[in-house]
Amino acid sequence: MYCQWAEDDFLPPGVIRVDCEGPRNNKTYVMYHGTTSANAKRILMTGFGQSKDGMLGPGVYLSRDLDKASRYPIDHPEYDRVVIKVKVNVGRVIIINYQNHPLQKTWQYSGYDTAWVPPGCGMVKSGLEENCVWDPNRISIIGTIKPKPDRGMFLCSYY
Incomplete structure (x- = not known):
């Protein structure tokens, strides 16, 4: 089944549109988190929590x-996926652009607030940023x- 994800063109005041450069220190960006419907409901009620581990710790x-x-x-299943749209002040950002970077899983303990993996650097299978x-x-x-669903195709909407 094919799903097309539509996005609102209007950004909140003070938010920077995605560009080719990485997030800049202390700037605010719109970002997205993909999850299941059930997890989205929990996140909406209680807020985000840290994952225990992952590529960046x-x-x-x-x-x-x-x-x-x-x-x-x-x-x-695509029909049960939800994307949560958020606004993030990234604070101090570190670029992690290769596997086994010395701070890949420990950047949080070195004074950084956000780790950024650039698109096309070989760390993410999709080639997209993280x-x-x-x-x-x-x-x-x-x-x-x-x-x-809309006339045989799937469009995305806010709920």
């Missing part, structure tokens, strides 16, 4: 790329985007 995994977030969770935010309090939920 513990933290909240997000992307400024809606296409990337809409693929998650991988191997989960961000890991250490402190969930840096994240404000804007809304959710969920695929919705």
Whole structure:
């Protein structure tokens, strides 16, 4: 089944649109987190929590790329996927652009607030960017985007 993810063009005041450069220190960006419907409901009620581990260690995994977030969770039915749209003040950012970087899983303990994996650097199979935010309090939920059937195709809408 094919799903097209539509996105609202309007950004909140003070938020920077995704660009080719990585997130800049202390700037605010719109980012996305792909999850299941059940997890989205829990996150909306209680907020984000840190994952225990991952490619960049513990933290909240997000992307400024809606296409990337809409693929998650991988191997989960598309109709039950939800993307949470958030606003993030990234704080101090470190670039992790190769496997086995000395701070790949420990950047959080070296004064960084966000780790950024650039697109096309070989660390992510999709070739798309990834961000890991250490402190969930840096994240404000804007809304959710969920695929919705429309005349045989799936479009996305806020709910």
